[in-house]
Amino acid sequence: MSSRGSRKVGAPTGTMVEYERLVEAALARTGNVERGRKRLLTVEKSQCLKCHRLGDQGEKIGSELTGIGSRFSRVHIIESLLEPLRTIAAGFQSQTVAMNDGQVLSGLKIIETADTLVLADNQKKKHSLLKADIEESQAHAGSIMPDGLEKTLTVDEFVDLISFLTSEKQSAGR
Ligand code: HEC
Structure with a gap:
């Protein structure tokens, strides 16, 4: 070694x-x-x-x-x-989103449709978000694997x- x-x-x-x-x-x-x-x-x-x-x-x-x-x-x-x-691993970058109400969430994008985004955070909780409520969203390198x-x-x-x-x-x- x-x-x-x-x-x-x-x-x-x-x-x-x-x-x-x-x-x-x-x-x-x-x-x-x-x-x-x-x-x-x-x-x-x-x-x-x-x-x-x-x-x-x-x-x-x-x-x-x-x-x-x-x-x-x-x-x-x-x-x-x-x-x-x-x-x-490829395809597993995290996403941080700032909501219109001031809430900030980070997690792995698991589902995205035309108007919703589902993020899984590192507590294994899934957050279903309406895109209309998202002010800003940014992808970044980061894993939710604890x-x-x-x-x-x-x-x-x-x-x-x-x-x-x-x-x-x-x-x-x-
Ligand atoms: C909270 C969710 C979570 C838990 C708990 C978790 N992982 Fe992961 N793991 C991920 C994610 C997301 C990735 C892909 C991103 C990355 O490479 O970090 C990953 C990547 C990996 C990889 C790399 C696979 C690749 O394709 O490169 C291995 C191996 C792995 N995990 C094994 C484990 C083992 C074994 C455990 C239990 C001891 C574990 N993980 C627990 C979320 C988790």
């Missing part, structure tokens, strides 16, 4: 050490795929399926996790989990989760 850390900008040192530890563990160890799957499917704990879809379970706010292991490398998957802000998901996991659980995701190679819509 030579210079992985030097590419990272602006992370506080404490989380930096933790980050390195998780990346190294997840790259070096095999993990337990079945435990990782169970972890991911335990929505109250992992949260993942509140936004992602796996097989016929979960929501479609985030990208499809079905078959993710055949689309992405282990490193990409690890980094997506640890640093959702840095590795934003930061620090790994803090709810032990190193072992993290490694298991990564192992499950990298082994998840079935095709979508099976």
